[in-house]
Amino acid sequence: MEKVELSEEDEELLRREARRARPLEACALLTGKLEHGLARVSRVHLAENVEASTVHFTVDPELLLRVAMSAEGRGEELAAIFHSHEGAAEPSELDLRFMRLNPVVWLIFSNVEERLAAYQLQGNSVRRLAIRRPHEASPSG
Ligand SMILES: [Zn+2]
Numbered sequence: 001m002e003k004v005e006l007s008e009e010d011e012e013l014l015r016r017e018a019r020r021a022r023p024l025e026a027c028a029l030l031t032g033k034l035e036h037g038l039a040r041v042s043r044v045h046l047a048e049n050v051e052a053s054t055v056h057f058t059v060d061p062e063l064l065l066r067v068a069m070s071a072e073g074r075g076e077e078l079a080a081i082f083h084s085h086e087g088a089a090e091p092s093e094l095d096l097r098f099m100r101l102n103p104v105v106w107l108i109f110s111n112v113e114e115r116l117a118a119y120q121l122q123g124n125s126v127r128r129l130a131i132r133r134p135h136e137a138s139p140s141g
Pocket of ligand 1: 083084085091092095
């Protein structure tokens with residue numbers, strides 16, 4: 001992927017969830033379509049951090065399965081995984097390990113920097129992805 005398409009409403013939902021969950025890490029599953037290097041998010045599924053941790057997050061595997069299956073029914077897939085940090089909006093060592101297992105787009109929001117960033121592990125390196133709004137799509141629609 002090169003870019004993530006996320007609506008302002010969905011980004012606001014993620015920011016609110018990150019603030020609400022403090023000091024725990026918030027998490028969410030984002031589904032949508034992957035096309036031409038673009039991860040187009042169409043739904044945000046807020047998830048409980050079952051670890052209830054300030055430095056780690058875990059999504060209930062049953063929820064992950066349900067969300068992935070319902071996305072598949074709509075011709076979509078798991079497009080991104082979101083979580084929040086009390087530190088920088090950058091993947092931690094542990095995040096990097098899980099990015100290997102789940103090579104989707106990872107969105108990280110920093111409550112201290114008030115910043116949302118997107119990453120994906122591509123080969124052996126972490127690539128920073130641009131986040132754009134749906135209306136920036138091709139003008140012809
Ligand atoms: Zn993290």
